[in-house]
Amino acid sequence: MNKKTAVLLINVGSPDSPTVPAVKKYLTQFLNDKRVIDIPWLLRKILVNLIIIPFRVKKSTKLYLRLWTKKGSPLIYISEELTQKLQNELGTDYEVFLGMRYGIPGYKAALQQINNKGFSKIILLPLFPQHAMSTTETALVAAKNEIKKLGIKARIFEVDQFYNKPQFIDAFVERIREHDLKQFDHIIFSYHGLPNRQVEKCHPGIRVENCSCTKALPAHGTFCYRATVYETTRLIANKLQLAATDYSLGFQSRLSKNWLTPFTDELLAEKLSEGKKRILVVAPSFVTDCLETTLEIAYEYAEEFLEKGGEKLQLVESLNTHESWVKTLVHLVKSANQ
Structure with a gap:
């Protein structure tokens, strides 16, 4: 077994590109999640696929077009930069992976990589300060189901909400004081x-x-x-x-x-x-x-x-890759691994 600890950062995700087909694919995956729209299955399918998406996809695509940069989706490239910064701070005892709940890079691909490397411990860290069934809960449930499907035998540690951690509060205070x-x-x-x-x-x-x-x-x-x-x-x-x-x-x-x-x-x-x-x-x-x-x-x-x-x-700019946020994540990871 790999003696390092794998850390999987999970966020919501983003369309692969600011195009109607890509945005439709993303919205279909996102809105059909029973923890995002928590109504009976048939009603959800009708509401999402026949009403919400057809009427919303073009407007959403225009918004993503406005949001997109030369580096792509801000949520994706900022998360990738954060992953690398966290890796640098944690050092060689950890290996940090990034997996979006919906879209690419996906959590399933990340867990497959983790499985291939044979880690003995995995820390699941959804990047949502406050717990909600449509964010933290769906991320953790999906990741654990995939771990079970892959037959991963590693010890699993979960970082749930962290809204009240002093390090997190201080990180936002620092941003506000800018x-x-x-x-x-x-x-x-x-x-x-x-x-x-x-x-x-x-x-x-x-x-x-x-x-x-x-x-x-x-x-x-x-x-x-x-x-x-x-x-x-x-x-x-x-x-x-x-x-x-x-x-x-x-x-x-x-x-x-x-x-x-x-x-x-x-x-x-x-x-x-x-x-x-x-x-x-x-x-x-x-x-x-x-x-x-x-x-x-x-x-x-x-x-x-x-x-x-x-x-x-x-x-106020979000925490993104700010040094105080990276240090907050280091604290969350090491606390979960004790």
Whole structure:
């Protein structure tokens, strides 16, 4: 057996290219995941393949075209650079692999490589700070199913959510402090939205609107996405010594009104109506800049904000390959391997 420890970094993924066929293939794989759209199989197939994808694929392709760079998809090439930096920091006792849940480079190919090299230990590390069934859960379940399919006998270690790790909080605080906070009227922490029903599965019998997690992390909140994003915000705000009136929390990327609220775009309009014309936006559910940050926030939300009379909307760059983020990952890996 290989005495090194294999580390598999897992992120969501990206289309292979900004073309209609590639984007359609990616959306088909992504949206047909039962943990992403958690409705009965037949209804999901009809909704995704006959309604959502046909009506969404051309618009999504245009967005990816705008996002694409000479190096390709930012999510992919940034993740590849992060993988190499983490490898350099961990040294020869570890070998770091990258596998996307959907698309290329895929987690299955990465696990096949790991299997071929005969590692005795494998660390699965989904790059999602807060646990959700559509991110962390689907990544871990898919990876473990593939490990079983390949007959891998290595010891498996999992790194689940890490939203409350001091190293992670400090990394985002460092990013935020790259901006002069005195130059902004307000800070908005924007998180990827989820359907209310997915959140309520974490605490059966407690509806989202009746949950106390906006004020403090409740007893049931360990894996409640809404609870953990509010806790993430509190931890960052405390480090920055922000007053409660200095910041707000919103959710973006919604597909319907029955998703977590408040919605970030509506929150921006509300703050603008209060005379807050210079807004700093932080997105702590994303560790890598992607379509949801670079385009949705920094382009679409910013454009709308300025059109309505705002003066500036500034997105804080995500952790990407920042040194503090690499060191955070080193800590997570070594903690999992103890």
